[in-house]
Amino acid sequence: SQQGEEDPQALSIQEGENATMNCSYKTSINNLQWYRQNSGRGLVHLILIRSNEREKHSGRLRVTLDTSKKSSSLLITASRAADTASYFCATDSGAGSYQLTFGKGTKLSVIP
Amino acid sequence: GAVVSQHPSRVICKSGTSVKIECRSLDFQATTMFWYRQFPKKSLMLMATSNEGSKATYEQGVEKDKFLINHASLTLSTLTVTSAHPEDSSFYICSAQKVAGAVETQYFGPGTRLLVL
Numbered sequence: 454s455q456q457g458e459e460d461p462q463a464l465s466i467q468e469g470e471n472a473t474m475n476c477s478y479k480t481s482i483n484n485l486q487w488y489r490q491n492s493g494r495g496l497v498h499l500i501l502i503r504s505n506e507r508e509k510h511s512g513r514l515r516v517t518l519d520t521s522k523k524s525s526s527l528l529i530t531a532s533r534a535a536d537t538a539s540y541f542c543a544t545d546s547g548a549g550s551y552q553l554t555f556g557k558g559t560k561l562s563v564i565p
Numbered sequence: 566g567a568v569v570s571q572h573p574s575r576v577i578c579k580s581g582t583s584v585k586i587e588c589r590s591l592d593f594q595a596t597t598m599f600w601y602r603q604f605p606k607k608s609l610m611l612m613a614t615s616n617e618g619s620k621a622t623y624e625q626g627v628e629k630d631k632f633l634i635n636h637a638s639l640t641l642s643t644l645t646v647t648s649a650h651p652e653d654s655s656f657y658i659c660s661a662q663k664v665a666g667a668v669e670t671q672y673f674g675p676g677t678r679l680l681v682l
Contacts, residue, residue, distance in 0.1 A: 488673075495571075495658060495675035496609075541608060551597055551662045551671055555609045 459542060465562040472529045474559040476542035483547025485518055487527050490539045534565045568592055569661045571674035578649055579682055585645045586677045588659030594639035595661035599671070600632075603656040615642045639664065649681040
């Protein structure tokens with residue numbers, strides 16, 4: 454079932470600017486992951502944050518998780534044209550299930 | 566490592582025919598494989614969960630007789646779209662969960678674009 458909701462649905466920024474995308478979910482989660490998808494291509498795993506973590510960094514990516522608000526944000530710093538893609542959050546509930554529930558995604562366009 | 570392939574990457578077929586899509590984990594064994602469907606500019610919707618050697622578990626609203634899933638080995642799952650219709654045209658993506666791996670060891674295939682004429 455669809456759970457995550459990203460906002461904005463579309464984001465257009467200039468190269469060098471930071472891009473922030475948000476994701477909200479409705480039920481309890483075990484982990485939250487962010488994925489990237491180039492147009493018409495498969496998914497690339499970016500970063501995972503566990504329910505007991507609040508913030509995580511990976512290169513130019515920064516993810517936060519607020520379980521009280523059931524929300525997460527993905528920040529891409531110093532964006533590049535190559536960051537142009539759709540970004541999805543996905544949650545799993547744990548309890549032995551690896552099923553992922555994806556959000557609707559944010560389409561990011563980075564203008565050179 | 567951790568590569569998942571899908572074949573074919575793109576297929577065009579006539580209405581009424583059946584199409585088989587393969588999902589393979591190339592360098593690891595997968596206890597579980599998942600099949601997703603994605604409409605243009607939309608998110609991924611889980612269709613079914615496939616466990617090696619057992620029947621697939623389908624999500625609500627997904628016809629099991631329409632979308633046949635076979636998970637014959639720890640490295641191969643197939644999705645067959647039977648009697649395809651134009652509304653089945655979509656992007657189908659599989660993912661494979663590594664045996665005894667954590668949730669982040671679920672790897673996605675590159676997708677198969679199906680166009681039914």
